[in-house]
Amino acid sequence: MTAHAHRIIAVDTYDIRFPTSRELDGSDAMNPDPDYSAAYVVLRTDVGDGLEGHGFTFTIGRGNDIQVAAIDALRPHLLGRSVQELCADPGSLNRDLIGDSQLRWLGPEKGVMHMAIGAVVNAVWDLTAKQAGQPLWRLLAHAEPEWLVSQVDFRYIADAFTPEEALALLHAGRHGLAERETLLLERGYPGYTTSPGWLGYSDEKLTWLAQQAVADGFTQIKLKVGADLADDLRRLRNARAAVGDGVRIAVDANQRWNVGEAIDWTNALAEYSPHWIEEPTSPDDILGHAAVRKGVAPVKVATGEHVQNRIVFKQLLQADALDVLQIDAARVGGVNENLAILLLAAKFGVPVCPHAGGVGLCELVQHLSMFDYLALSGTTEDRVIEYVDHLHEHFAAPVEIRDGHYAAPLTPGFSATMHAGSISSFRYPDGAFWAADLAGAEDAL
Amino acid sequence: MTAHAHRIIAVDTYDIRFPTSRELDGSDAMNPDPDYSAAYVVLRTDVGDGLEGHGFTFTIGRGNDIQVAAIDALRPHLLGRSVQELCADPGSLNRDLIGDSQLRWLGPEKGVMHMAIGAVVNAVWDLTAKQAGQPLWRLLAHAEPEWLVSQVDFRYIADAFTPEEALALLHAGRHGLAERETLLLERGYPGYTTSPGWLGYSDEKLTWLAQQAVADGFTQIKLKVGADLADDLRRLRNARAAVGDGVRIAVDANQRWNVGEAIDWTNALAEYSPHWIEEPTSPDDILGHAAVRKGVAPVKVATGEHVQNRIVFKQLLQADALDVLQIDAARVGGVNENLAILLLAAKFGVPVCPHAGGVGLCELVQHLSMFDYLALSGTTEDRVIEYVDHLHEHFAAPVEIRDGHYAAPLTPGFSATMHAGSISSFRYPDGAFWAADLAGAEDAL
Numbered sequence: 001m002t003a004h005a006h007r008i009i010a011v012d013t014y015d016i017r018f019p020t021s022r023e024l025d026g027s028d029a030m031n032p033d034p035d036y037s038a039a040y041v042v043l044r045t046d047v048g049d050g051l052e053g054h055g056f057t058f059t060i061g062r063g064n065d066i067q068v069a070a071i072d073a074l075r076p077h078l079l080g081r082s083v084q085e086l087c088a089d090p091g092s093l094n095r096d097l098i099g100d101s102q103l104r105w106l107g108p109e110k111g112v113m114h115m116a117i118g119a120v121v122n123a124v125w126d127l128t129a130k131q132a133g134q135p136l137w138r139l140l141a142h143a144e145p146e147w148l149v150s151q152v153d154f155r156y157i158a159d160a161f162t163p164e165e166a167l168a169l170l171h172a173g174r175h176g177l178a179e180r181e182t183l184l185l186e187r188g189y190p191g192y193t194t195s196p197g198w199l200g201y202s203d204e205k206l207t208w209l210a211q212q213a214v215a216d217g218f219t220q221i222k223l224k225v226g227a228d229l230a231d232d233l234r235r236l237r238n239a240r241a242a243v244g245d246g247v248r249i250a251v252d253a254n255q256r257w258n259v260g261e262a263i264d265w266t267n268a269l270a271e272y273s274p275h276w277i278e279e280p281t282s283p284d285d286i287l288g289h290a291a292v293r294k295g296v297a298p299v300k301v302a303t304g305e306h307v308q309n310r311i312v313f314k315q316l317l318q319a320d321a322l323d324v325l326q327i328d329a330a331r332v333g334g335v336n337e338n339l340a341i342l343l344l345a346a347k348f349g350v351p352v353c354p355h356a357g358g359v360g361l362c363e364l365v366q367h368l369s370m371f372d373y374l375a376l377s378g379t380t381e382d383r384v385i386e387y388v389d390h391l392h393e394h395f396a397a398p399v400e401i402r403d404g405h406y407a408a409p410l411t412p413g414f415s416a417t418m419h420a421g422s423i424s425s426f427r428y429p430d431g432a433f434w435a436a437d438l439a440g441a442e443d444a445l
Numbered sequence: 446m447t448a449h450a451h452r453i454i455a456v457d458t459y460d461i462r463f464p465t466s467r468e469l470d471g472s473d474a475m476n477p478d479p480d481y482s483a484a485y486v487v488l489r490t491d492v493g494d495g496l497e498g499h500g501f502t503f504t505i506g507r508g509n510d511i512q513v514a515a516i517d518a519l520r521p522h523l524l525g526r527s528v529q530e531l532c533a534d535p536g537s538l539n540r541d542l543i544g545d546s547q548l549r550w551l552g553p554e555k556g557v558m559h560m561a562i563g564a565v566v567n568a569v570w571d572l573t574a575k576q577a578g579q580p581l582w583r584l585l586a587h588a589e590p591e592w593l594v595s596q597v598d599f600r601y602i603a604d605a606f607t608p609e610e611a612l613a614l615l616h617a618g619r620h621g622l623a624e625r626e627t628l629l630l631e632r633g634y635p636g637y638t639t640s641p642g643w644l645g646y647s648d649e650k651l652t653w654l655a656q657q658a659v660a661d662g663f664t665q666i667k668l669k670v671g672a673d674l675a676d677d678l679r680r681l682r683n684a685r686a687a688v689g690d691g692v693r694i695a696v697d698a699n700q701r702w703n704v705g706e707a708i709d710w711t712n713a714l715a716e717y718s719p720h721w722i723e724e725p726t727s728p729d730d731i732l733g734h735a736a737v738r739k740g741v742a743p744v745k746v747a748t749g750e751h752v753q754n755r756i757v758f759k760q761l762l763q764a765d766a767l768d769v770l771q772i773d774a775a776r777v778g779g780v781n782e783n784l785a786i787l788l789l790a791a792k793f794g795v796p797v798c799p800h801a802g803g804v805g806l807c808e809l810v811q812h813l814s815m816f817d818y819l820a821l822s823g824t825t826e827d828r829v830i831e832y833v834d835h836l837h838e839h840f841a842a843p844v845e846i847r848d849g850h851y852a853a854p855l856t857p858g859f860s861a862t863m864h865a866g867s868i869s870s871f872r873y874p875d876g877a878f879w880a881a882d883l884a885g886a887e888d889a890l
Binding site for chain 2: 030031032033034035059060061062063065066067069070073100101102103104105106107108109110111112113114115154155156158159255258259260281282283284285286287288291306308309311312314315318319
């Protein structure tokens with residue numbers, strides 16, 4: 001570094017969409033035809049080292065342009081900012097973005113505006129880790145506990161969890177770090193696969209993919225449920241027959257039910273021993289999840305991919321509403337808020353099993369689970385990262401699955417970088433793929 | 446009507462911003478410099494009667510363009526739709542908008558996307574009431590209970606409240622309707638004023654405005670608090686001296702505090718007998734509000750202007766977290782969701798005192814409170830609509846305050862229509878006001 005302070009000089013945004021709805025990949029009871037998409041942001045600097053910060057919000061098609069507009073609205077907070085200060089303290093940006101009082105009105109801390117903050121904050125962490133020459137999981141796991149605590153916003157969670165408690169957890173987590181890191185590098189972090197379970201797939205495809213999942217080393221699969229009970233029973237029976245009793249089968253209703261329905265439907269599936277019921281009802285319904293949990297035990301209750309922020313997670317934990325907490329790397333306010341959520345989960349003793357899939361969510365969230373293992377939970381027991389084999393080919397450092405485990409990524413950064421060719425092909429509506437596709441659709445009229 | 450079905454032929458949107466930050470109007474502990482704004486939508490038809498449906502989302506400046514983009518994303522659901530079917534059943538549109546699975550991902554049912562749905566749904570209700578030649582409050586109060594129930598989405602609230610219970614409440618509400626309507630037309634609906642209480646005002650301005658409020662017939666005023674305790678104590682003492690003991694003084698922290706701070710700070714203000722503490726903490730913190738309510742009694746707890754949807758209101762009621770429920774006309778999914786919230790409040794016996802102010806919120810929300818009085822609560826005791834004397838001059842049918850009461854509006858519609866001249870002046874950035882202002886700012890550089 002010279003005495004001259006280097007700056008963020010550009011915040012480039014892209015509306016990237018993949019036509020996944022054409023194969024019914026990703027179809028569930030609430031989302032029949034998703035086109036997996038990313039509102040993508042690239043931070044560029046004048047450092048001259050060629051390093052950029054990449055981040056994104058995952059969406060499922062329409063509205064990805066709104067998400068891009070929300071990221072664009074954050075540009076004034078970034079342009080001209082010192083790269084060194086930003087990477088030394090990403091939390092300062094996080095506070096500034098959440099504290100922009102005019103933009104805050106659009107949430108607060110939820111929905112489009114909050115996901116935009118998450119994309120930008122994650123891009124800063126990507127840049128920070130690249131500059132440090134470390135994969136993000138390793139940077140976080142070796143960071144000073146005091147500094148990690150300084151990255152957490154305790155506003156609205158201080159009644160349940162204090163900075164002092166966070167510090168104590170992180171200091172305790174240092175014991176055995178080196179041994180766990182060796183194990184992680186050897187063995188990876190356990191995954192589970194949702195690939196067999198999409199609602200749009202035939203019974204034959206489900207059976208074949210479930211058998212394949214076991215052959216690939218997975219010890220848990222997941223099935224989408226909630227559209228039709230008779231179908232669910234048949235699909236669950238087929239899946240159980242395909243995988244045997246030694247493999248866990250989670251089921252996922254994607255918010256389809258009211259509280260009473262959730263209890264009745266889950267209990268109707270109980271003979272096939274589902275491991276957890278995921279998103280049984282609205283992600284906003286803390287008390288509803290607590291009631292479902294009581295009503296479906298011993299089936300576990302899992303949720304989180306649509307939980308808007310740390311404040312709702314705090315209450316889900318306070319209300320004993322969860323057996324499994326599912327963080328998402330790109331819905332809340334980025335790494336800083338996910339640190340808060342991982343710390344809350346550790347305090348309340350609830351295992352974290354991240355949501356992934358979509359576009360690049362596996363790539364991101366593995367870093368957070370690996371940090372959790374190394375620095376907080378100390379174990380991978382009852383902890384698995386979702387895996388779906390979609391769209392990884394578009395990433396510069398795609399996840400690598402070995403024997404049902406996520407291999408620890410070694411490439412510096414947050415694994416968020418998409419290939420330039422993928423961006424140029426799938427930019428909507430003017431990328432090469434969409435331009436040809438939309439022209440074809442017009443010709444067909 | 447002819448046999449030809451008339452259609453929605455245009456959905457026009459406008460980014461309208463008023464430079465309110467220059468006078469510190471609207472300044473509070475979280476929002477130091479709001480520029481009151483509206484993401485405004487006009488539905489046009491081919492009926493030929495000149496009637497349009499107007500609606501908007503209120504924002505406080507930056508990000509109003511994102512909100513307009515979100516309304517634009519809903520256009521395909523409206524264009525070509527039968528006007529007759531739409532106005533006969535606005536709930537059908539409400540369900541379609543909330544059910545758009547790709548757009549739903551951006552919430553679900555919260556933040557930018559949900560407020561956009563609210564703007565569009567409210568515009569349909571404006572058109573519906575205009576076509577019926579009725580102010581909306583009167584249309585709703587005289588509507589068949591069965592039809593009103595059909596307008597409510599019970600998803601995610603059915604564990605607390607069923608259609609049968611809603612129907613019973615509405616049938617019971619029919620008794621005495623005519624007498625209450627006569628009283629309402631004579632007397633209006635009680636208001637309270639926040640005009641004296643903005644944080645940016647001097648002590649002299651506060652005292653003068655508080656005395657003026659009493660002279661104007663208001664029996665309640667509200668002060669913003671939460672930035673500095675010594676200031677709050679002084680301002681509350683001045684206000685109490687100005688209004689005497691017979692006038693209620695509510696205080697409003699605009700989400701400034703954590704749970705513990707909220708309890709301590711409110712109790713420190715108790716010697717001046719605040720009537721309620723509003724938004725003591727995050728609007729997402731149901732369990733936190735319940736703890737605050739226990740900790741500050743007999744001061745009442747009020748919240749709701751930032752509560753995202755019926756699901757969170759349901760839980761605030763289930764958790765005994767509220768003494769006063771504050772609906773907002775333009776944050777949730779429009780009239781249909783506010784019907785659900787008013788019905789929930791009626792079932793739980795919690796009085797509704799709407800949030801208003803901003804741009805046009807007084808104009809809208811009076812209709813909902815008057816419906817509540819006529820058809821549900823049957824009383825105005827302990828019920829007041831917020832009043833702030835900002836920006837009413839931009840509306841075609843501005844609210845009218847007489848002796849501290851909102852006069853029942855008689856103009857057909859939802860009172861959402863802004864003057865064409867106001868729209869053309871305050872469109873951002875190309876309206877006459879902003880074009881001149883931005884050119885002046887450039888000249889000054």
